[in-house]
Structure formats: C-alpha cells, structure tokens
Amino acid sequence: MTSIDVKDLKIMTRLKEExxxxxxxxxxxxxxxxxxxxxxxxxxxxxxxxxxxxxxxVLENEIATVEDKPLSTIWNDxxxxxxxxxxxxxxxxxxxxPDAVASIEIALSMTEKIRLRRIEKQLTLMGYLYVFxxxxxxxxxHRPDISTTFHxxxxxxxxxYSNYRDHAQTHWNRFSETVNGAQINPSLHDSVIExxxxxxxxxxxxxxxxxxxxxxxKTFHVTRxxxxxxxxxxxxxxxxxxxxxxxxxxxxxxFDYYQQRYGDRGKRFSDSDTCWLVTxxxxxxxxxxxxxxWLCRVLATRGMPSIMMEQTLRFLHEELSCAVxxxxxxxxxxxxxADILKQRRxxxxxxTTLQALATEFEQAVGSEIADSHKNTGKLxxxxxxxxxxxxxxSVDALQVWLTDxxxxxxxxxxxxxxxxxxxxxxxxxxxx
Amino acid sequence: xxSENLYNYYLSDLLAGKRSxxxxxxxxxLDSGIEVKDLYSQLFQRSLYRVGELWENNRxxxxxxxxxxxxxxxxxxxxxxxxxxxERIGKKAVISCSANEFHQVGGKMVADILELNGWDGHxxxxxxxxxxxxxxxxxxRPDLVGLSLSILSNIDNLQRAIEVVRTDFPNMDLLIGxxxxxxxxxxxxxxxxxxxxxxxxxxLEKGIKAG
Numbered sequence: 001m002t003s004i005d006v007k008d009l010k011i012m013t014r015l016k017e018e019x020x021x022x023x024x025x026x027x028x029x030x031x032x033x034x035x036x037x038x039x040x041x042x043x044x045x046x047x048x049x050x051x052x053x054x055x056x057x058v059l060e061n062e063i064a065t066v067e068d069k070p071l072s073t074i075w076n077d078x079x080x081x082x083x084x085x086x087x088x089x090x091x092x093x094x095x096x097x098p099d100a101v102a103s104i105e106i107a108l109s110m111t112e113k114i115r116l117r118r119i120e121k122q123l124t125l126m127g128y129l130y131v132f133x134x135x136x137x138x139x140x141x142h143r144p145d146i147s148t149t150f151h152x153x154x155x156x157x158x159x160x161y162s163n164y165r166d167h168a169q170t171h172w173n174r175f176s177e178t179v180n181g182a183q184i185n186p187s188l189h190d191s192v193i194e195x196x197x198x199x200x201x202x203x204x205x206x207x208x209x210x211x212x213x214x215x216x217x218k219t220f221h222v223t224r225x226x227x228x229x230x231x232x233x234x235x236x237x238x239x240x241x242x243x244x245x246x247x248x249x250x251x252x253x254x255f256d257y258y259q260q261r262y263g264d265r266g267k268r269f270s271d272s273d274t275c276w277l278v279t280x281x282x283x284x285x286x287x288x289x290x291x292x293x294w295l296c297r298v299l300a301t302r303g304m305p306s307i308m309m310e311q312t313l314r315f316l317h318e319e320l321s322c323a324v325x326x327x328x329x330x331x332x333x334x335x336x337x338a339d340i341l342k343q344r345r346x347x348x349x350x351x352t353t354l355q356a357l358a359t360e361f362e363q364a365v366g367s368e369i370a371d372s373h374k375n376t377g378k379l380x381x382x383x384x385x386x387x388x389x390x391x392x393x394s395v396d397a398l399q400v401w402l403t404d405x406x407x408x409x410x411x412x413x414x415x416x417x418x419x420x421x422x423x424x425x426x427x428x429x430x431x432x
Numbered sequence: 433x434x435s436e437n438l439y440n441y442y443l444s445d446l447l448a449g450k451r452s453x454x455x456x457x458x459x460x461x462l463d464s465g466i467e468v469k470d471l472y473s474q475l476f477q478r479s480l481y482r483v484g485e486l487w488e489n490n491r492x493x494x495x496x497x498x499x500x501x502x503x504x505x506x507x508x509x510x511x512x513x514x515x516x517x518x519e520r521i522g523k524k525a526v527i528s529c530s531a532n533e534f535h536q537v538g539g540k541m542v543a544d545i546l547e548l549n550g551w552d553g554h555x556x557x558x559x560x561x562x563x564x565x566x567x568x569x570x571x572x573r574p575d576l577v578g579l580s581l582s583i584l585s586n587i588d589n590l591q592r593a594i595e596v597v598r599t600d601f602p603n604m605d606l607l608i609g610x611x612x613x614x615x616x617x618x619x620x621x622x623x624x625x626x627x628x629x630x631x632x633x634x635x636l637e638k639g640i641k642a643g
Binding site for chain 1: 449488489490494495496498499502532534559583584585586587588589615616617619
C-alpha cells in the first residue's frame, strides 16, 4: 500500500488495520483463554474491573475536559464506563476480593501516560478512546462466559460487559461515523495510532498480570475506594476503612455545598482522603499536624474550607473508636489536630460570632433556600478565616462558585458577599 | 551558580511543558561547565519543589505536575556523560525507594552524586519491595544503602525497609533522605543504630568524601 493510499484512508479504517495485530495478541492471552473456558477465578475478574475503573476514571475525566475540537465533538457522557464498573464492583463487594497490586500498578502507569497525553497532545487520547470503546465489542462476546462462570443473573456484576447489550455493533458503527466525521487532520493520524498502540500494550501488560494472579500481601488499595486516588496509603484493617467512610459520609452531610459542587466524584476523593487521614495516626503529633495542615491547604485552595476537615477529624475519631476501641488512645490524636484547627479559627473569629454570621446569612437568603444549602454561611466565614491564616485564595475558591449568576439569585449573591465582608471586618478587629 | 533569571525561565518552560526548551537550558548549563550537584539542587530540585507548592495551592493541575516530573527525569540523562566520567574508587551503594514510593527523582539524583564521586551507584527505582531490595543487597554487597521517602505517610514502608536492612545486614551503613522529612519523621530514624538522615545533596557529598 503506498503512502498516498494510507493518507486517503479514514482514521477509523487506519486504526482498525494498524492495531489488528495488537488486538489479536491481546485476545490470545491466557486470561481470555481462561475466560472462554469458563475457568477464570473470580479474583481475576474483580481485579480486572478494579484496574479498568482506574483507567476509565482518569481517561473519561481527562477527555471530558479537553479543548481540542475534534476530540470534544466525539466525546459525550453516554460513553462513560466508570459508573458501570462501579456498579459491578459494588455487586462483588460482599465477596471481599483482595486487591491485586501488580494489575493496579499497571493501571496507574497507564493513567500517568493518559495524563501526560492530555497535557502534551490532547488529540492522541482518541487512540485510547478507540481501544477502550472498541473493547465493548469484545465485551459483548464474552458476556455469556462471565455470566456462566460466576453464576450471574441478567447483568448483575457485568454491567460493564453488557452495556450495549445486543446493540454493540450498531453503537460501534455510530461511533465510527462520529470519529470519521470529526475531521481529524490526517497529519495527526499517525500519533493517534501510536497512542492506540500504547493503550493496547498497556492492556496486554494488564491482562498478563491478571492471570494467573500473583498473590500480594495487601488486601486493600486506595483505588478500590476511589479509582482516581493514585497510590497513597490507606489502612490495612477493614474496620478502620469502614469507619473512615462513615466519617466521610457524616462530614459530607454537614454541608450540602459539597455534594452540590463536587458531586459523586468529589465524594470519592473525600472518602479516599479520609482513609488517608487514618494512616496519619501512626505519625508523631508534630508530623501529623503538618500533614493535616498540608491537606487543609490543598482543599481550601480548591474551595473546601478547613472547617470541614476539623469536623471530619472529630467524626473520624468517633467512628474509629467505636470500630476499634482498643486503639482509641491512638485515634485521640485526631481530636488534638481538630482542636488545633479550631484554635487557629478562633484566633480570628470566635465560634459564637461564626454562628451569628451564619444565622444572618440564612435569614438573608430565606429559610427554604437556607435549608437546601445547609451550613453554607459557616463555610463562608471559615473561608475568610483560612485566608487570614495564610491560605491564599481560600475565599476566591469558594466565592467564585457561590456567586455564579447562572446558579444563584442576585439576593443570594448579595448575601454571600455581605457575609464575607462582615467576616473580614470581624477578623480584622480581632487581629488588630 | 544558576541566576535567578535563568531559573525563572526554566521554571516557566517546565510549567508550560516545553520539554525541548528545558532541554536547551540544561544542555547549555552543562556545556558551560556547571557542577552536576548544583544543576540538581539549584535547578531540578528547586523547580520540582516549586511545582509541588503550585499544585498544593491549586495553581496548576496534577497533570502539569506529572509532566514536570517526567521532563525532569528525562533531563537527568543529559548529565550522564559527566556523572559517569569519574574514575571508580571501588565502592558500591544501593539506593532504593521504599515500597509504595513512586517519587524517584530524588533517589536517582542521590545515585548520580555517588557516581560522580567514583562510587558504583545501583538505583533500584520506585516501589521496591523490601525482600527484593534485600536480595539485591545480598548479591551486590554494597558499602552503603540509601533509602528515599517522598511521602511521609508512607513511613511504615520505610520502617519495614530499614528493619530488613538492619536485620539482614546489621553492620551496613544506612542513609535516609527525601522530601518527606520536611514534615518530620526523624523519631523513626533515630530508633535504628547506624542509620543517618541526610538532608541535602551537599551533605551527602560531604559525608561520602569524609568516608
């Protein structure tokens, strides 16, 4: 085939032709042999879902936020697979399948490459999208194998595999038309194909690691809590993990703002961060406080004032002490850290004043609105205090969302600005 | 010495992901005869710390941070002709990151500084399980072992690595370092005899020259 012929080919045709070998190689791996023979162990299947959730979590988030025009016209939220993977993983949760570290690390390595491509060559993520969307055809073929091997009814435990059901081919044809119609510059086709090769190579390494599965000493990896969390430590005791998740739920429930702004993805990060907080109890008090300060700064500059951390630390102490009573003395360090945050807060604004300003805010916006935006007034004051405590950008990070005219009324926006101004005045009075 | 202007140009290019512009700056510095240690501490280390701060303060994304790290790692290779030019003095070191520790630039720089001073520096890379590290030490018989930690909450894994070295190689000189210790954690190191914290590349070089 001459180079002119190659240039004339549509991108989907080239992708199909130039990844054929990779695809065949993947399908001939022992994992798929075991799957077809209906001998694949459950832990291999579940760890596959975990690894794929890590990859899809990052890939879908990165593609959804690209500016590159062809790619942004190809992507739509219906292509998301992470919700399906999470459903499947939730289904298998009671079976407590240990995390397979090797496959998780391969998945994390793939996400690193995806993130770098997002920065350096956005369009090439099309190569990854081709591979992962294309796998839906293979998934459809293997659906009966999975259902039979693991005795699954309907699509329980295999939502990812049965996403398009009997319409997989129709979906794929539509997807192909969209991609071909996106007018990707032919001079960029080679780099898209290179990315597809990279994606296939990653999957080959992944499925090689998944079967046969190497036993690891670790039972829990943070990515089972939050596929996008990376690789930070979490407790190895499941009681502590469950306590952390309960504490995260309670912290989240205190402020409607968090769900409204950050949604389910934000909640997953809150869950994994709270699990990480538990690991800090192994540190000395000074190191622990510094680590918590670091996380407070990271969160406050992203619109999450440290008052939530303060409350979460207390909830965490309660839940952990309940779950693992003999370690309560260790967990008490969490309260000490919470007390330090409170002291810093009260250096600028006393609790009584914070409450008074929050109540004024609620009265200004009206009880009905206030009830559906629980404790937002407190967050406003807390953000001012964080700024005074040296976390630059805390107020802006919160205010920009809470004063968005597309989201809130002018009365609400006036109340937000007034509360921030009043809190600033109070803070200045105390510090001067 | 690297001028403040040049550092700022480099940082700006690094944050923008301009790999080839960063490479040009580094190559010019090497061609002008900059000491590798100064390149590492005044340019690479300083800029990566700054990148970390910018991410913490939500001024850049995590992807920008990963790209900056990736660029920096690739630029370390430019120093290799200088790093490996020194005559060997017959001493060996094994440098490793503890299990679950994926930040490896610091560990690589330590291995390179040792090489610059005539040592054979074996860098095992990120996320090395303690038993694998012990096996390698057994085979290599180094004169010292270095362990790197970037994330303080990973200190449990560092402790396990220290314990493996102390148990299997009780007389081995053991150096510990990494940016995690900006937050504390020295009490863990102090528990083990023959284990020393090295805060900077300068201190490392002084220590190995002093024997």
